[in-house]
Amino acid sequence: MSSTAGTRTGRRHRVRDEALAEILRTGRRLLVEEGPGAVTLRAIAREMGMTAPGLYRYYAGHRDLIQALTSSLYDELATALTDARDRHPAAEPGRQLREVCRELRHWALAHPNEFGLLFAKPVTDADTTPGTVAHDSGWRFGGVILELMVQLWRRGTIHPPTDLDPAWVRQLEEVREHLSGEPVPLEVIYVFVACWTRLYGTVAVEAFGHLDFALADPEPLFEHTLDDILTALGDTAR
Amino acid sequence: MSSTAGTRTGRRHRVRDEALAEILRTGRRLLVEEGPGAVTLRAIAREMGMTAPGLYRYYAGHRDLIQALTSSLYDELATALTDARDRHPAAEPGRQLREVCRELRHWALAHPNEFGLLFAKPVTDADTTPGTVAHDSGWRFGGVILELMVQLWRRGTIHPPTDLDPAWVRQLEEVREHLSGEPVPLEVIYVFVACWTRLYGTVAVEAFGHLDFALADPEPLFEHTLDDILTALGDTAR
DNA sequence: CCCCGAAAGTTAACGGTGTTAGCAATTGCT
DNA sequence: AGCAATTGCTAACACCGTTAACTTTCGGGG
Numbered sequence: 001m002s003s004t005a006g007t008r009t010g011r012r013h014r015v016r017d018e019a020l021a022e023i024l025r026t027g028r029r030l031l032v033e034e035g036p037g038a039v040t041l042r043a044i045a046r047e048m049g050m051t052a053p054g055l056y057r058y059y060a061g062h063r064d065l066i067q068a069l070t071s072s073l074y075d076e077l078a079t080a081l082t083d084a085r086d087r088h089p090a091a092e093p094g095r096q097l098r099e100v101c102r103e104l105r106h107w108a109l110a111h112p113n114e115f116g117l118l119f120a121k122p123v124t125d126a127d128t129t130p131g132t133v134a135h136d137s138g139w140r141f142g143g144v145i146l147e148l149m150v151q152l153w154r155r156g157t158i159h160p161p162t163d164l165d166p167a168w169v170r171q172l173e174e175v176r177e178h179l180s181g182e183p184v185p186l187e188v189i190y191v192f193v194a195c196w197t198r199l200y201g202t203v204a205v206e207a208f209g210h211l212d213f214a215l216a217d218p219e220p221l222f223e224h225t226l227d228d229i230l231t232a233l234g235d236t237a238r
Numbered sequence: 239m240s241s242t243a244g245t246r247t248g249r250r251h252r253v254r255d256e257a258l259a260e261i262l263r264t265g266r267r268l269l270v271e272e273g274p275g276a277v278t279l280r281a282i283a284r285e286m287g288m289t290a291p292g293l294y295r296y297y298a299g300h301r302d303l304i305q306a307l308t309s310s311l312y313d314e315l316a317t318a319l320t321d322a323r324d325r326h327p328a329a330e331p332g333r334q335l336r337e338v339c340r341e342l343r344h345w346a347l348a349h350p351n352e353f354g355l356l357f358a359k360p361v362t363d364a365d366t367t368p369g370t371v372a373h374d375s376g377w378r379f380g381g382v383i384l385e386l387m388v389q390l391w392r393r394g395t396i397h398p399p400t401d402l403d404p405a406w407v408r409q410l411e412e413v414r415e416h417l418s419g420e421p422v423p424l425e426v427i428y429v430f431v432a433c434w435t436r437l438y439g440t441v442a443v444e445a446f447g448h449l450d451f452a453l454a455d456p457e458p459l460f461e462h463t464l465d466d467i468l469t470a471l472g473d474t475a476r
Numbered sequence: 477c478c479c480c481g482a483a484a485g486t487t488a489a490c491g492g493t494g495t496t497a498g499c500a501a502t503t504g505c506t
Numbered sequence: 507a508g509c510a511a512t513t514g515c516t517a518a519c520a521c522c523g524t525t526a527a528c529t530t531t532c533g534g535g536g
Contacts, residue, residue, distance in 0.1 A: 012504070012512080019513095041494065052494075054514045062494060120358045121274075121446055138451070165458040175452050193452055194459060200448070201439015210357070210438070213376070214413050214431055220403040221432060250483080250533070257484090279523065290523075292485045300523060 020058055020068075022048060027069050031113050041065070066117075073114050074137035080107050081144040093151035094235030100145060101199055101226055108207040115207050119200065139178065145199075146184070146192045149233070153188045157234030160187030195229050258296055258306075260286060265307050269351050279303070304355075311352050312375035318345050319382040331389035332473030338383060339437055339464055346445040353445050357438065377416065383437075384422070384430050387471070391426045395472030398425035433467050 026047045030039045041062050042052040059065040084103035085096045108115040152158055164172075164186060172186040202225045205211055206218045215221070264285045268277045279300050280290040297303040322341035323334045346353040390396055402410075402424060410424040440463045443449055444456045453459070 016512090040492090042492080051515065053496080053516085056495080057513060119446075119448065121354050161462075167455055168453070168458060171453050171455075178451075189452075190459075193449070194463070197439050197443045197449075197459070197463070198436055199439075200443050201435050201437075204442065205435045205438050208358070211431070211435075213416075214427075215406070215409050217405055217409075220406060221428075221435070224399075225432070225435070248533095254483090278521090280521075288484095289486065291487085291525080294524080295484055 016058075023055060023058055023065065024069055024072055027065060028072075028114075031069070031117065032111070036113055036117060039066070039069070070117055071137040073118055074141045076114075077104075077107055077118070078137070078141040078144055081141070085144065085148070093148050093155070094157075094230055094233070097145070097148040097152065097233070097235070098226060098230060100148060101229070104199065105203050105206070105222055108203050112207050115204075119204055120208065142192075142196070143179070145196060146179070146189075149192050149195070150184055150188055152233055152235065153185065153191075158188065158191055159234060160185075160191045162187070164190060191233070195233065198225070198229060254296075261293065261296055261303065262307055262310055265303060266310075266352075269307070269355065270349070274351055274355060277304070277307070308355055309375040311356055312379050314352075315342075315345055315356070316375070316379040316382055319379065323382065323386070330473075331386050331393070332395075332468055332471070335383070335386040335390065335471070335473070336464060336468060338386060339467070342437065343441050343444070343460055346441045350445050350447075353442075357442055358446060380430075380434070381417070383434065384417070384427075387430050387433070388422055388426055390471055390473065391423065391429075396426065396429055397472060398423075398429045400425070402428060429471070433471065436463070436467060 023044060026044045027039045030043055030047070041055055044065075045052045045055055055065070059068060081100050081103055084099045088096055088099055091099075149158070153160075168190065169186060172189045175189055176184055176186065202222055206222070211218050261282060264282045265277045268281055268285070279293055282303075283290045283293055293303070297306060319338050319341055322337045326334055326337055329337075387396070406428065407424060410427045413427055414422055414424065440460055444460070449456050
């Protein structure tokens with residue numbers, strides 16, 4: 001029970017983790033190639049050359065599997081965003097934020113099914129326990145954007161409203177507690193939520209195909225909106 | 239074949255229409271009470287005291303039924319918006335638009351499942367023929383907002399960008415053709431799309447529960463955004 | 477008025493789904 | 507070497523959409 005702590009259940013864990021990963025990989029492939037309705041326990045098992053009940057050794061059920069897939073996608077998106085940010089290491093935060101937002105749109109358009117799984121509905125099938133896995137990975141994603149906004153705020157360019165609704169303050173404080181690192185001003189969190197809402201709308205409406213009726217190429221609208229957002233954040237550079 | 243045009247197949251049609259309506263009513267109830275995953279052919283038939291194959295006399299399949307339900311919900315939403323507008327008949331268009339936007343949010347929050355069906359859809363079940371029924375009813379809904387923006391534009395308050403992207407112009411012209419009544423300036427359509435995108439983001443992010451992590455009561459944020467939108471539309475009154 | 481044919485609704489069946497129970501086999505650790 | 511945990515299987519149940527073939531109902535034209 002005590003010795004061999006380093007390799008403790010070493011091989012077991014390794015092969016198990018690989019199985020967990022392969023399940024997610026297969027589910028992801030089905031999601032991409034055949035849409036959200038195709039990511040099914042039986043289909044995943046079939047692809048992997050096993051049977052559906054076997055998957056229950058790895059995930060408690062379909063819901064849990066989807067949730068794990070969701071988490072991994074949040075992580076992938078977060079990585080894509082940080083990569084985009086670090087592709088311009090010397091740039092000022094405004095420019096970096098711009099690139100991050102562009103990367104969000106790019107990722108959404110390149111992976112519409114994945115984006116839909118993350119942001120379309122609370123869940124495809126009506127049920128999510130309110131505060132669970134999505135929290136952690138979701139924050140790792142949102143944190144990338146929030147962090148850049150904090151940097152912008154440090155430069156004194158953001159001028160958030162000073163008259164925050166009292167009801168908000170209590171809630172924003174709760175959000176702040178969830179964040180690691182140095183405390184973030186409440187006003188910045190307010191600005192973050194407002195800007196994120198706007199960014200979400202712009203990207204989602206396009207990725208969900210709700211603009212197909214009007215525009216074949218909504219990029220100009222996106223860039224215009226991006227200008228607007230960054231202007232609101234006090235970023236003058238373009 | 240020719241005579242009795244007024245009551246032509248009179249009773250038949252009436253009872254059939256009532257059946258069509260009852261199916262939609264039942265599906266709606268299941269959607270509301272048990273979520274989107276519960277609106278099922280068999281469940282609807284069960285609720286109505288019949289069997290699933292019987293429904294095929296009324297709808298070609300599950301997809302068609304959902305599409306019909308979607309259309310009826312678009313109509314209901316459009317009616318709710320026009321009602322909200324007409325509740326302030328003497329108000330200037332800016333005020334009316336404000337009330338319409340508020341009603342949109344109110345409706346979305348009061349009917350989250352319905353809202354999800356209308357606006358989170360293209361994904362969920364992998365299949366929607368791109369340009370079909372949703373067009374008509376969808377426009378009846380969007381037209382309410384567009385119409386008010388046209389009125390605002392007539393007052394000369396909207397100052398849209400004069401340098402429209404050339405690629406846009408062709409597409410916006412197509413949109414304009416879909417609209418009945420007098421021709422709408424392309425710039426107004428541009429502003430409509432931009433504002434609708436923003437409005438959608440604000441309402442959807444809240445209705446889909448993506449703000450639960452941060453705010454219990456996002457109404458102040460919504461009102462702030464609404465102010466912003468209407469200011470952008472040149473409406474000074476509050 | 478009656479009868480016919482269209483419309484409505486039924487049962488049976490096929491293939492798909494998530495999920496559970498129980499059993500067999502592999503395999504790492506002591 | 508043997509124990510026990512882990513893994514995967516088959517069988518089964520309850521759902522789902524959809525089709526085929528049959529029966530019943532009933533409005534309207536002769």
